[in-house]
Amino acid sequence: MAEFDETFDWVVVGSGAGSVSSALLMKHAGKSVVILEKSDKFGGTTAKSGGVIWIPNNRFMDPGEDSEEKAITYLDSVVKDSPKFPGTSPQKRRTFVREGPKMIDFVVGQGVALERCSRFWPDYYDELPGGNKTSRTISAVPFNKKELPGDWADKLRLGMLEMPVRLDDGMQIANMNRSWAARGVFAKTAARVVMGKLTGKHWVSAGAALQGRMLKAILEKNAADIRLNSPVKEIILDGDKAVGVVTEKNGKPWRVGANIGVLLNAGGFGQNAEMRAKYMPKTHTEWSNAIESSTGDMHREVERIGGTLAHMDQFVGHPSSRSPGFEGAYLKTGMQGVGAKPHAIVVDQSGVRFMNEASSYEQICQDILERDETVPALPSWAIMDSQFMIKYPMANKMGSRIPKGWRESGWLKEGKTLEELAEKIGVPADNLRKTVDRWNGFVDAGLDGDFQRGNDRAYSGYLGDTLVPPGPGRTLGKIEKGPYYAVEVITGDVDTYGGVLTDCDSRVLKADGTPFGNLYACGITTASPMGDVYPGAGASIGPSMTFGWIAAKHAAGLGNQDLN
Numbered sequence: 001m002a003e004f005d006e007t008f009d010w011v012v013v014g015s016g017a018g019s020v021s022s023a024l025l026m027k028h029a030g031k032s033v034v035i036l037e038k039s040d041k042f043g044g045t046t047a048k049s050g051g052v053i054w055i056p057n058n059r060f061m062d063p064g065e066d067s068e069e070k071a072i073t074y075l076d077s078v079v080k081d082s083p084k085f086p087g088t089s090p091q092k093r094r095t096f097v098r099e100g101p102k103m104i105d106f107v108v109g110q111g112v113a114l115e116r117c118s119r120f121w122p123d124y125y126d127e128l129p130g131g132n133k134t135s136r137t138i139s140a141v142p143f144n145k146k147e148l149p150g151d152w153a154d155k156l157r158l159g160m161l162e163m164p165v166r167l168d169d170g171m172q173i174a175n176m177n178r179s180w181a182a183r184g185v186f187a188k189t190a191a192r193v194v195m196g197k198l199t200g201k202h203w204v205s206a207g208a209a210l211q212g213r214m215l216k217a218i219l220e221k222n223a224a225d226i227r228l229n230s231p232v233k234e235i236i237l238d239g240d241k242a243v244g245v246v247t248e249k250n251g252k253p254w255r256v257g258a259n260i261g262v263l264l265n266a267g268g269f270g271q272n273a274e275m276r277a278k279y280m281p282k283t284h285t286e287w288s289n290a291i292e293s294s295t296g297d298m299h300r301e302v303e304r305i306g307g308t309l310a311h312m313d314q315f316v317g318h319p320s321s322r323s324p325g326f327e328g329a330y331l332k333t334g335m336q337g338v339g340a341k342p343h344a345i346v347v348d349q350s351g352v353r354f355m356n357e358a359s360s361y362e363q364i365c366q367d368i369l370e371r372d373e374t375v376p377a378l379p380s381w382a383i384m385d386s387q388f389m390i391k392y393p394m395a396n397k398m399g400s401r402i403p404k405g406w407r408e409s410g411w412l413k414e415g416k417t418l419e420e421l422a423e424k425i426g427v428p429a430d431n432l433r434k435t436v437d438r439w440n441g442f443v444d445a446g447l448d449g450d451f452q453r454g455n456d457r458a459y460s461g462y463l464g465d466t467l468v469p470p471g472p473g474r475t476l477g478k479i480e481k482g483p484y485y486a487v488e489v490i491t492g493d494v495d496t497y498g499g500v501l502t503d504c505d506s507r508v509l510k511a512d513g514t515p516f517g518n519l520y521a522c523g524i525t526t527a528s529p530m531g532d533v534y535p536g537a538g539a540s541i542g543p544s545m546t547f548g549w550i551a552a553k554h555a556a557g558l559g560n561q562d563l564n
């Protein structure tokens, strides 16, 4: 029998999204919890992220707006069931749809202030049966991190927005050079920032607000002992039952026992170059937005003890571009909305369009890699005309003025004519001309005859020009006024999407398909319950919080008890 330096009921590896929902549940069930976090910061990539949570049929939606049946219809139509993607199954998706809203009710009941993120952030394939054209996405209310006790404010991982701005407002502010309403939103946000400074607040939004609020709930309830700088190196088994883990304390091995279970919520492997080379050879750690400690430790540990990994080639793509300052940037330049705006398209290295540019970030990267199998497409090129450049934001540019460094660094390519531009990017000029003429013809007809961009999906309108009335006009616009511009598009990411296989109770499965005893996993450590599909905004954090909570319910023996 193993001997331990200390023992808790529930041992959580990593401080991701599911760690906190599971800890709150365990406290409710009267169990003791330790969260062992490898880095010196709390909150994982979740804290760095947009923090949006995709939960269909949630409490913030209007009565009758959604239902379990509608959500299941959507997931069944968008997610493929195939032996290639064993992380998903009809039962897994039903479990997610059934338990997700209950998890949210529970978390809100624990004092975590959440809200509807937006009334317009459609599902990413909203044209499919059951797809939602409003929003199934939730986020945390902006948070003053000084509300955290002691020095915890400094230990919360840095987020993407250090100001009291809702993501919806952020989208509007991007139109500031063209809209008085957007200027109004900006002015209100600026006033809140100033007020915050004067009153000694430190506002955070998005993922840092979510993990900050979750952390506050944990600390107030004394729901978990949280240990930073505590990397877990090993899972301790008794037969095939997890009974504890080996972490480090003061640089020495420290054995922590687990009475009822171990939950692996240790993130993905976005920063592990060796694993990328093995599973996702055309991608790079330098292109990833995953935090530095996302090194797939628990993927490798589960493999070592006889578990199964799946979908390891999948990642949540984030079309990016190496604009000046890209290297070392905390957030890499995103290109998703660029190709979806009027007066812009994306072409491969032969100068030909190959996808609906107004798709989800994940879909765009999948399309680029698929195209690259037959025609060089990595990098691809976003092609824009001067109308685009005057109207729309790109990289750190909000107004119409092109930053000096863009030309100096050679990142932005420019040509007085399309032919000149084609030469600068090494693309056959006649192909680019034909592609643009064809595109302009589609714009005249109001119908993208090749990829239906803007024709039937509300989400295209979300990515397009939201100052234009809903319809194809939000994303269709001719490329006809020089000078013409191009920037590269590469397949960056916001995390990986493959990992440990689990069942509907979040139990980690052995190679023979049966579960280990007392060993659970959630989040990006697992093979996504959505297979290779990203169905909507928040499809990483939503399942992580839900399956972490389910794991705790199962381990605590609460089964289907109503906890709200």
Ligand SMILES: Cc1cc2nc3c(=O)[nH]c(=O)nc-3n(C[C@H](O)[C@H](O)[C@H](O)COP(=O)(O)OP(=O)(O)OC[C@H]3O[C@@H](n4cnc5c(N)ncnc54)[C@H](O)[C@@H]3O)c2cc1C
Pocket (backbone or CB within 6 Å): 013, 014, 015, 016, 017, 018, 019, 036, 037, 038, 039, 042, 043, 044, 045, 046, 047, 048, 049, 050, 051, 052, 053, 054, 160, 230, 231, 232, 233, 265, 266, 267, 268, 289, 290, 291, 293, 294, 295, 296, 297, 298, 316, 331, 493, 494, 495, 496, 522, 523, 524, 525, 537, 538, 539, 540, 541, 542, 544
């Ligand atoms: C800029 C950006 C925006 C994004 N926006 C969204 C969004 O809005 N919605 C969404 O759903 N997804 C979003 N994503 C993706 C999403 O944030 C992540 O996929 C998700 O948060 C992963 O959560 P998790 O619970 O699996 O674990 P993480 O939040 O990644 O946490 C895992 C933790 O485990 C720790 N750890 C690792 N190894 C060990 C070990 N050996 N021992 C102990 N601890 C360990 C890590 O340090 C980390 O703190 C975004 C990502 C980025 C980068």
